[in-house]
Amino acid sequence: MVVEELEVLFQERIDANEKIEPRDYMPDAYREHLIRQMSQHAHSEVIGMQPEGNWITRAPSLRAKKILLAKVQDEAGHGLYIYSATETLGITRDELIEKLHQGKAKYASIFNYPALTWADMGAIGWLVDGAAITNQVSLQKTSYGPYSRSMVKICKEESFHQRQGYEVIAAMAKGTPEQKEMAQDALNRFWWPSLMMFGPHDSASPRTGNAMKWKIKRESNDVLRQRFIDKTVSQAALIGLTIPDSDLKWNEERGSYDFGEIDWDEFWSVVKGGGPCNLKRLNHHKKAHKDGAWVRKAAVAYAKKYSNK
Amino acid sequence: MSESKDTQGELWEVFLQTKKGLPFKHAGSVHAYDKEMAIQNARDLYTRRGEGRGMWVVPANAIVAVDPSDDSSFFDPADDKVYRHPTFYELPEGIKNM
Amino acid sequence: MELLDLSRFCMRLGDSCLIMAHRQSEMCSKGPFLEEDIAQTNLGLDLLGQAEALLIYAAELEGKGRTADDLVYKRPERGFYNFMLAEQPNTDFAFAVVRQYIMTLYLSRVYETLAKVDDETLSGIAAKAVKEIAYHQRHLGMWIKRLGEGTEESHERIQTAINELWMFVGELYEEDELDLKMQEAGYAISGEAMKAYLMANISSHLTEVTLSVPKSVYMTTGSKKGIHTEYLGYILAEMQYLQRAYPDAKW
Numbered sequence: 001m002v003v004e005e006l007e008v009l010f011q012e013r014i015d016a017n018e019k020i021e022p023r024d025y026m027p028d029a030y031r032e033h034l035i036r037q038m039s040q041h042a043h044s045e046v047i048g049m050q051p052e053g054n055w056i057t058r059a060p061s062l063r064a065k066k067i068l069l070a071k072v073q074d075e076a077g078h079g080l081y082i083y084s085a086t087e088t089l090g091i092t093r094d095e096l097i098e099k100l101h102q103g104k105a106k107y108a109s110i111f112n113y114p115a116l117t118w119a120d121m122g123a124i125g126w127l128v129d130g131a132a133i134t135n136q137v138s139l140q141k142t143s144y145g146p147y148s149r150s151m152v153k154i155c156k157e158e159s160f161h162q163r164q165g166y167e168v169i170a171a172m173a174k175g176t177p178e179q180k181e182m183a184q185d186a187l188n189r190f191w192w193p194s195l196m197m198f199g200p201h202d203s204a205s206p207r208t209g210n211a212m213k214w215k216i217k218r219e220s221n222d223v224l225r226q227r228f229i230d231k232t233v234s235q236a237a238l239i240g241l242t243i244p245d246s247d248l249k250w251n252e253e254r255g256s257y258d259f260g261e262i263d264w265d266e267f268w269s270v271v272k273g274g275g276p277c278n279l280k281r282l283n284h285h286k287k288a289h290k291d292g293a294w295v296r297k298a299a300v301a302y303a304k305k306y307s308n309k
Numbered sequence: 310m311s312e313s314k315d316t317q318g319e320l321w322e323v324f325l326q327t328k329k330g331l332p333f334k335h336a337g338s339v340h341a342y343d344k345e346m347a348i349q350n351a352r353d354l355y356t357r358r359g360e361g362r363g364m365w366v367v368p369a370n371a372i373v374a375v376d377p378s379d380d381s382s383f384f385d386p387a388d389d390k391v392y393r394h395p396t397f398y399e400l401p402e403g404i405k406n407m
Numbered sequence: 408m409e410l411l412d413l414s415r416f417c418m419r420l421g422d423s424c425l426i427m428a429h430r431q432s433e434m435c436s437k438g439p440f441l442e443e444d445i446a447q448t449n450l451g452l453d454l455l456g457q458a459e460a461l462l463i464y465a466a467e468l469e470g471k472g473r474t475a476d477d478l479v480y481k482r483p484e485r486g487f488y489n490f491m492l493a494e495q496p497n498t499d500f501a502f503a504v505v506r507q508y509i510m511t512l513y514l515s516r517v518y519e520t521l522a523k524v525d526d527e528t529l530s531g532i533a534a535k536a537v538k539e540i541a542y543h544q545r546h547l548g549m550w551i552k553r554l555g556e557g558t559e560e561s562h563e564r565i566q567t568a569i570n571e572l573w574m575f576v577g578e579l580y581e582e583d584e585l586d587l588k589m590q591e592a593g594y595a596i597s598g599e600a601m602k603a604y605l606m607a608n609i610s611s612h613l614t615e616v617t618l619s620v621p622k623s624v625y626m627t628t629g630s631k632k633g634i635h636t637e638y639l640g641y642i643l644a645e646m647q648y649l650q651r652a653y654p655d656a657k658w
Contacts, residue, residue, distance in 0.1 A: 024377045049436040056432045057642075060649040060658040061476050062459045069432050069455065070357075073448040077354055080441050084320075084338040093317040093340065118649055118658070153337070157358070168658075176656050284436070292439025293315050294564065295500045298557025299342035300313040305556065306343065313558060317440055340442055346553075349546055350442040353449050 014215050019145040022088035030214050031089055033207065034144055036105070037216065038086040039096045043107035045079035047281050051115035052124060060118060067164050068121060074161070078154045085146035101286055108132075109267070110193050112275025119172050119179070119186035125165015127187075127194040127232070133158055134228045135198065143215035166235065173239040180240075187236065188244045195259075196267045198225040204264075229257050318342040322372060323351040326363030333365055341366075408592045414468035415488075416589050417529070418478065419631065420517065421461030422489035425479060427510060428455035429642055434497055446546060450507060453539040460532045480650035484640050485633035492575035494638045501554055501561070501568040508547040509572070512608050513579045515540045516601060524594055548612065555616030562617065569613070570621050577626025579605060585631075 001009075006025045013020065020026055049072050056072060059065035083093050099105040110128050115121065133155065140151045172183040199205055199221040211217040229248075236243050247260035270278070318340040324333040336355045341347035347366045355361065375383050391397045400407065431451030438444025462475035473481075492510060497503045518540055521533035554565040580602035582590075589595040596604075610620050629635070649658070 021377070023374065046436075046441065053436040056435060057429060057645050058648050060480070060656075062455070062462075062479060064658060065432070066452065066455050066459070069435065069448060069452055072435055073357075073445055073452070076436070076441055076445050076448070077357065080339070080354060080445070081337060083441070087320065087338070097317070150337075171658060175658075176653065178653060179656050288437040288439075291437070292443075292500065294558065294560045295439035295443075295554070296315050296317070296342075297313045298554050298561030299318065299346065300316055301557045301561075302553040303343040304313065318442075340440065342553075345549055349549065350446065353446040354442065357449070 011213075014143050014213075017215070018143075019148060020143055021145045029210065030216075033211060033214070033216060034147065035086060035089050035091055037211075038082055038089075038147055039091075039099065040106050040108070042079045042082035042086060042096070043100050043105055044111065045075045045082065047107040047111045047285060048128075049075045049079075050281055050284055051111055051113075051277075052121060054115055055118065055121050058118070059121075064121075064168070071125070071161055071164060074157055078150075078157070081150040081153055082147075085144075085150045088146045097289065101282070101289070103273075103282075106271070107281075108197060109270040109275060110190075110197050111281055112270050112278045113189065113193050114277050116189075117182045117186060119169060119182035120190070122165050122167075122169025122172060122183065123186035123190040125161055125163075126169055126235070127165075127190050128197070129158065129161040129165055130232060131194045131197045131228050133162060134224055134231075138219045138224060139217075141215075141218045147216075169241070170239045173241055183239075184241055187241050191244050192262060192266075193270075195225055195229070195262055196270075198222075198228070200264065200267070226256055229259055233257055318346075320369040321347045321351065322367045322369050323355050324365040324367070325355060325361045327360055329362050333363065336360070338369060339366070408588070408594075410468045410470070412585055412588055413526075413529075413594075414465045415585060416594065417461045417465035417468065419488040421458045421465055421478075422487050423493040423510070424454045424458035424461060424514075426487070426489040426493045426639070426642060427507065428452075428458055429646060430494070430497060430503070430506070434503060437497075439500055447503070450543055450546070453536075453543065457532065457536050457539070464528050464532070476650075480647045484635060484643060487635065487639060487643070488630060488633060489635075489639075490575065490578050491627060491630050491636050492572060492578065494636060494642060495572060495575065496638055498568070498571075499564060501565040502572065504547055504550045504554065505565065505568040505572055507543065508551055509576060509579070509605070509609065511540055511543045511547055512605055513601070515544060516596060516604055520596055521594060524592075529594075551612055551618075552616050555613070555618045566618055569618060573621040573624045574627050576605065578628055578630055581626075581628055581631070583631050 007027055010020075010025055010027060010030075013024075020030075052068060052075075053072050056065065056068050059068050083096060086096060087093060096105065100107070110131075115124060136151050136155050136158070140148060140155060142148045142151065169183050169186065172179040174180075175183075202208055202220045202222045205221055208217065208220060212220070233243060233248065245260045247258065249258050251258045269275070273279075319342065321339050321341055323336045323339055325336040326333045336351075339347065339350045339354055341350045344366070347368075348364065351364060351366045352361070356364070428451045431447055431454060434444070434447050435451070436444065438447055458479075459475055462478050466473045466475050466478055490510070492506060495502065495506050514536070518533040518536045522530050522537055524530050524533075551565070554561040556562070580598040582598040586595060586598065590597055606620075613620055649656075
């Protein structure tokens with residue numbers, strides 16, 4: 001079969017909502033798009049361990065410590081599920097990590113903001129995980145089988161993440177005046193970056209067209225962002241916190257909230273490396289990788305030595 | 310003891326049995342450098358929430374799969390063997406225990 | 408047996424688990440590869456669970472109205488009784504593996520004994536911990552073999568870790584008055600039996616993979632009286648920071 005025919009058949013399968021599996025025919029551009037999106041997603045899970053990991057040793061109760069440690073570990077696990085799914089596209093984990101270190105692969109910009117206070121553990125779980133879950137629930141229906149299956153598994157496991165974050169920030173919101181101030185401050189700092197997690201407006205998102213046609217992405221950035229805002233506003237009100245957006249207003253006609261304009265200059269500047277923690281996050285990952293090289297080599301050598309025994 | 314290459318290990322496929330007596334189902338993959346490590350890494354990754362009672366780990370390159378282009382010749386011929394299914398048969402009304 | 412003695416005994420054990428869990432949690436996001444990152448965190452979570460259970464019981468037996476969190480977050484350096492080995496830092500992966508491997512051997516004997524005592528709470532905690540620790544032994548033993556027989560560098564690094572941590576092993580079989588009382592009540596094995604067990608196992612595991620057991624090193628002592636290496640102060644400064652900065656807050 002010639003490529004044109006294969007591509008027509010491929011698109012027919014996509015249109016019929018069939019899942020594409022690793023050994024099936026897929027256009028090169030589809031494969032490349034998936035590798036880019038999935039590796040970015042996997043790297044985000046792994047880099048996302050750092051802002052919260054930074055608070056495990058300072059968690060203020062045994063309960064909080066246990067939960068946070070388990071949660072950050074889950075993120076490692078989720079990174080691993082998605083790396084494995086990405087590997088089915090014919091790229092190795094070594095290559096994926098190398099691309100991250102070279103700056104050729106991205107991760108979610110949200111993790112380039114610092115986690116400064118314990119209230120940030122609340123804001124990250126509530127808002128950042130909340131935004132990620134909104135996106136991941138939608139991605140459960142993505143057209144690539146291994147990606148879709150990893151999303152189903154991740155959504156199931158992440159259901160506790162957002163709750164733990166909300167619990168942390170809710171406890172602080174009804175705590176001492178200092179705690180309440182920390183809670184509001186965390187919301188102020190994480191609100192807008194959380195909205196940016198959904199990416200640029202649909203009109204400014206160059207790759208969305210193909211991604212929607214191939215059903216890699218099932219819903220647009222703006223639709224997902226709106227859904228997140230609509231469900232989060234009342235959660236803030238319930239614990240007496242104020243969302244830092246003076247334009248936020250219920251729109252009866254649309255049945256949704258109107259909201260203020262996102263600072264896209266900030267968004268692009270952080271994407272391009274100008275966030276407060278870009279360098280720190282990447283250097284942390286590089287250092288762990290470098291420090292672990294002798295351990296990995298020992299494992300390789302041992303396996304070689306005993307492979308025939 | 311020779312110098313060796315720095316890698317992320319080999320790919321292994323993990324199969325979990327969630328309850329004794331049930332079949333093993335594919336749970337996902339894991340990296341490891343050898344068998345002993347593979348089964349431990351699989352345990353640490355795929356049974357964190359008590360999902361496992363039994364587990365198999367198989368080197369990914371040991372799996373033989375049907376090529377998608379052979380799908381139709383492998384699987385379609387079974388589609389018309391309706392007589393292999395119990396609903397194909399007509400039985401008298403009121404028959405019991407069959 | 409006096410309740411206060413049992414409380415203190417549980418506190419010692421709980422402290423060691425807590426401080427090891429702290430060291431393990433420091434490694435989260437720093438593992439040599441992602442699978443091992445997850446594995447090391449699992450060890451930490453098990454130890455944290457053991458620490459919590461033991462400290463809840465210690466607080467209850469003490470009867471002063473303190474909670475496990477009070478014990479963790481409000482005691483000063485000299486009020487902690489964890490072994491010095493438990494607080495030694497993750498200098499590199501080999502140090503972490505050796506520290507946990509030796510402590511795990513110790514804990515396996517401790518919990519086996521406690522699983523049989525006539526105290527439902529403690530035997531319950533121990534019975535659960537026995538299974539967890541058996542897995543820790545398997546995982547850490549796996550790494551002892553790989554690092555010992557892997558490359559020249561890994562062999563050298565793990566031998567260095569063994570040599571440098573060896574002086575802290577003596578505390579694990581040292582006995583004070585409380586230990587003797589616990590032994591008498593059947594809650595602990597003798598120091599002599601513990602020493603024999605540790606030495607036999609360590610020596611056979613290490614020599615099997617071309618590593619050596621250090622000879623006649625001076626063994627340090629003091630943690631049973633709240634004497635520590637300087638590392639503990641930093642651990643507590645970090646761990647207790649929020650509770651100390653905002654003493655009236657609930658989290």
